[in-house]
Amino acid sequence: MPELPEVETTKRGIEPHLKGHKIISMVIRQPKLRWPIPTNLPDLVKGLTVLSLSRRGKYIGLHTEKGTIIVHLGMSGSLYFVGEGTPPLFHDHVDFQLSNGKWLRYTDPRRFGAILWHDASSEEKNASIKDSWQQHTLLASLGPEPLTMDFNANYLFLKAKNKKQAIKTFIMDSKQVVGVGNIYANEALFLSGIHPHKAAGTINAEQFTVLVDCIKKVLSKAIEQGGTTLKDFVGGDGKPGYFKQSLNVYGRAGDPCVTCSSILEESRLGQRSTVFCNSCQK
Numbered sequence: 001m002p003e004l005p006e007v008e009t010t011k012r013g014i015e016p017h018l019k020g021h022k023i024i025s026m027v028i029r030q031p032k033l034r035w036p037i038p039t040n041l042p043d044l045v046k047g048l049t050v051l052s053l054s055r056r057g058k059y060i061g062l063h064t065e066k067g068t069i070i071v072h073l074g075m076s077g078s079l080y081f082v083g084e085g086t087p088p089l090f091h092d093h094v095d096f097q098l099s100n101g102k103w104l105r106y107t108d109p110r111r112f113g114a115i116l117w118h119d120a121s122s123e124e125k126n127a128s129i130k131d132s133w134q135q136h137t138l139l140a141s142l143g144p145e146p147l148t149m150d151f152n153a154n155y156l157f158l159k160a161k162n163k164k165q166a167i168k169t170f171i172m173d174s175k176q177v178v179g180v181g182n183i184y185a186n187e188a189l190f191l192s193g194i195h196p197h198k199a200a201g202t203i204n205a206e207q208f209t210v211l212v213d214c215i216k217k218v219l220s221k222a223i224e225q226g227g228t229t230l231k232d233f234v235g236g237d238g239k240p241g242y243f244k245q246s247l248n249v250y251g252r253a254g255d256p257c258v259t260c261s262s263i264l265e266e267s268r269l270g271q272r273s274t275v276f277c278n279s280c281q282k
């Protein structure tokens, strides 16, 4: 599943080939994604120029002079460029034909993704369209971005006050902070030495300092690794493969802990696989 680092990598990968280019046409072959693609979207976006791109949580915004095309990759989506006339395969649901001769293709086998529109009101200048899309209902209640200063130990400590919820479930809640998916929650808790089942409200300020630092580290490292795949977003032979990462706990239940060699244990929290070391994580 594309997590925040993959979404950020996708945004960086497609940005140079979209920015400043006009949308000649949009072709929808399958509108039934998580929410239906608005039927008037091809008419709306025709002739608009992609002025800039941004990411909020796992949403990518393509900002134009009239509003923002909002893309979510869902469980299995990808966005990449194909040459003109590249025949679509079964799961290639949407194409944007651009003025630079490239086609931006959206592929999504499981169709949990989304392509939506946020209209910027007429008085809004181009400069503020980038901010305006954050008022969209899907984005308005999102917590802070994990790699910004707004996400810090003090913030998280105050949010966790009196919460009985397990710390892992807590940091995966996008109302608290966006983009800490299952893999990164497992990894950050291991690096912090915090047991994933521990109640969020019982974690002290010092531990939150370590945890926030570890969350930032695992996400930054993954984005850095993703950077090596950027060239895959423009090419002839198909979509980018999401990058493999070196992980300490995720997917390693039953294997020895990299620190103390105890056997890593697995449990379920909110139906998500939770892997931890009972000796290193308290």
Ligand SMILES: [Zn+2]
Pocket (backbone or CB within 6 Å): 257, 258, 259, 260, 261, 262, 277, 278, 279, 280, 281
């Ligand atoms: Zn251990």
